[in-house]
Amino acid sequence: MIRSGTIKWYFFMLAAFFMLMLALSTHAHAAEVKKIQLYATDGSLTLADGKEIYIWGFSLVNKPGTAVFPGPKVEAEEGDTLEVTVTNIGPQQTETDFRVYPIRFHGIDTDNGVGQALAVGQSDTRQIKAIQAGSHYYYSGDANQYGVQMGMSGPFIVKAKGSSKQAWTGGPNFDKEYVFHLGELDPVWHKASEDGTVYDRSKFHPRYWTINGKSFPDVEEDPASMIHGMVGEKILVRLINPGNDEHPMHLHGHHFQVIAENGIPLAVPVDKDTVGLEPGETKDILIVFDQSGHFPFHSHKILDNTNDGVYPGGLHTMTHIEQGGSNGGSISLEIGSNHAMVNDGHVMLDVAPFQLKGDTYVPLNFIADQFAGTLQAHMGDRSFTYKTEHTKMELWPLQKQAIMNGQQVQLQSPVLQVKGTAMVPLSYVSSFLCAKVRAGSSPNSTFIEFQTGQECQSPDLDHNPPTVSADPPGGTYPSARTVKLVIRDEDPNARIYYTRDGTIPSEHSTLYTGPITIAQTTTLKFIGIDTSGNASEVTTESYLIQPAPEVFVDVLDDKFTPAQIKVKRGTTVTWVLKGTMMHTVTSYDGLINGTIDTNGRTRFSYTFNEAGTFNYFCMVHPFMTGSVIVE
Template sequence: MINNTFLQRGIKKLLLAACAMTIILAIPLSSAAAEPTTIKKFQLYATDGYMTLPDGVQLYIWGYSLTNEPGSATFPAPALEVNEGDQVEIILTNIGPKKSGIKRLAHTIHFHGLDTDQQNDGVPHTSPAIQVGGSFKYQFKAKHAGTFFYHCHVDTIEHLQMGMYGAFIVKAKNGINQAWTGGPSFDKDYVFLLNEIDPVWHQAVEEGKPYDRTNFHPKYWTINGKAYPDSEKDPTSYIDGEVGETVLIRLINSGYEPHSFHMHGYHFQIIASDGRPLPEPVTKDTVLIGPGERYDLLVTFDQSGMFPFHSHNIVDNTNNGAYPGGLHTMIDVKENTPDSSPMLMTIRLKEGRNAVMVNGESMRLPNSPVVLNGTTYIPARFIGEMLGAEVKWLPKEKSIIYTTDKTTIQLWLNSSQSKVNGRLVSLFAPPKEIKGTTMVPLRFIADQLGAKLSKDSKTGEIIFTGAMSVASAPSHQSHTDGTSSGEANGNGGTGSMDQPTSTDPLTVIITTSFMPAKLTIKKGQTVKWVNKDTQIHTVYDLQDKFNSPNILPNAEFSYTFAETGTYTYYCSTHPSMVGEVIVTD
């Protein structure tokens, strides 16, 4: 009996211990299972198109597009951005070329530097390529924050040169501004995707003619698809900041040549290579980046000024032999002066209610906020103008663009893809047209424009708080303007801005060239040169009849022509810039 009782007690203790252990083990298991997984979805289309180089040359390209429209390829492909830990789904549909007579080739996506499995590696040697009319969904988890890129791996040497490549950025968990989760912090980051172009290859592909792939002689070099001076006009390829800011520059060499990138004015730290942190940062002012390599550079601006950032392989700084050009851009750092006229906007709004309170003043919306599947939608123009953004509607693309001095956001109706400062970002909820008004997800726009959201538990109102400049504050009238899907606001094009011109027939505008390059005048007339470039230029006559001092940006120089003849002049700092004045009686 004693032994049986002892045995029974022992069994009971073991059962209790087992139950306790089950409870203890169940807690972390259930907690881990409950942790949500964010899925980032993208849709890309493989097709062809054209790009324009700084000297006006048009180039036939292949690439990836955001729209299901043959001929809409972009150069380079849209930059994709996700966060560490995201599950990524990218559907590639091969819609084929628009141009007739072009071979209808297969395409893939290889995610360069990401350790995907064989099925999602995009290499036709090991998995089927996507034929015209076909689609494939690439699926993988973004395990490591870092700098990567993607490209077609079908006949790689040709397809990559033709333009089938783009940046792929994995940010730290939750998208915070750290180089990697727990790594160095930064205020903002830039992606510089480098490549070079041999127009002979592109022309041969366009005309369906054979060419020698061992005979590769690039004539153009690009940063994010832009060669200087166009790189200075592209906010993704031109660095601006303030003294005291820290900037992360992600260098990606997607081309076939090495480049030696040099920074004026500052030293930077190389903190990561090929998507992985370095054991210790390396302080340099020049970095040699080979084909396929990526480097993350961290720089803190300790002085104001404008400084070049360019390749020190000097030929890389030309456009078809003309200097300056190619892999050259600028770093523009201003003194950190606080905005003297900030305006705090506090907005209270509620689902189903047209009236909103803006800083205590009642206003009416063209359409009341609505909640769809847990997402609050608000009229597109109202939310942008409240934060001082310029708002444009592009009717052909059914797209809305918000522009501030630091941020550009583009969204498309019914699309879960958006562009933020040139990078493709996945949306949880797409913009929609509701009762004739374009409505956008409130939280996404608020987050991107630096506003904060909270909720009044008593009234059920959403409280929206953000800062904007008084100078950019919209009028009360604009608060009531809706952005209907049929609206065109006078600037529906997406092309580059026109070059400045002069209505004065005796004025020459200086940018990266003299415009007009040839001018015919009468004896005794005065010609004025006005510098509209960001660089300093001069006007030097080839026969030394007249020479200007340095003409600073927005400054001018004048000369009166007292004798007839043909005068050829140039910029002594940029001698490839040449102009001519013909003087008649």
């Protein structure tokens, strides 16, 4: 017979089990929420003609005055739950009537209604579900569109699951994508907002039109706003218009397909060469390039193509289409330049290569594009995943440890993040992507040879250590010496580390970047280490800086005194005139030839660095002879 106490205990345990499962499920669900923090503040925007206007906007930095135009791009994947927090940190410009309203997501939220403005220091948090991949935008939800005009809007892109190169899961594939967030700016409105005065919206009169905050010709220096591709590539362009005017966007040289409107896929794509973009509308177009060349992509409204009345400008950009490439090729990069050459074709870089602590850094998204790879950023831990057919590598900013094909590997230099772009050292490209990296034709250039599909399939590295040497070698010198350290290795990114205090060098010692000046007695120890971790033997060179001794020979009117001397190597011999006539000190082999007289130089010196016997005489008085024996 089952007692009632036993039954109660059974149901208590069953309830506890379900509560535990619910808690675990809730925790797992919460862990999937992607969080983004935006800071509302003000800033300035430099226009194509050099003028600056005052803006409001959003920033990823908690610092007044750092707003960007448009706002930072927010991305999610199908099925993601996104939690966006906006914090009003206030403006840097104190006279402005700065107002921030809770943001809305156009095409996802209802656009009706206005929330309460956020006080300085106050935050608003929104949580939305990204159901369908597509193009949207977020904006400050005030009724008079002050926020949108002043810059409080930005692109919101929902990508296919896994960030695959599909417009949506099961949708058309593409090779590259671009986001064109359009803007129309009335400087009078911005000036009124800066001064804290009321703007009459009935007098709205835009004078500048922008793509991603830039107008022509500045868009040509912005890789996000000028399309680069090759014949045969499919390019997805996401057109976003949060403004007040319609913009008919036209592409020269090609037709394209309109595949989605306002984040919703079209049942049947529409072929166009011009697409009208109404206020508050987004459209996704797919371009298949079938000819090479440079083709304008611009608004068909003349006024849209001006900067404060000056043509050309505004909503005008270019497409640079190269002939189709092979399965590999070459890349030429220049430190400090956003321009790169790939197989003789021009490509714009998001961030220019730069040097840090002896290594050259390049943008990983650019490398991924050329190597037929994909690069995915993860907001949670700020990591990056680089994938090709053979390679999957997980990287973290500021870390030297990475995971390659499931194995932990050590990088020579850490991955960095600049303006949201992952920057990797060239040692990573050579060691882990198996490309050939060498110095270019100019001092600041780099040349990369690569073969797509031939990347390293494992993190195995070479096992051949470098060799190192010094020029000049150690020894006794009468004065300071400039010493060059030389490394020989197949790895172009192998480096030398050295110490000057006699301690054993390692990769934590001073990195050799140029000739070393040895001004006093020094023990120089150095080692070569390549990117695979192979190290040379520690080489030691001792430099004894010892001023040369000086020996004097008196030159009388009829003889040298003493006529014969013995000295050590490195000794300086000085002949001093003691008479009234001119004499020479001339060796029979012509190596030494000096003149001394009473009206000119009364001394002549020569340093003997080689062993041997050096016989000399006076050409004016040949009977005067002498010799120097150097031991």
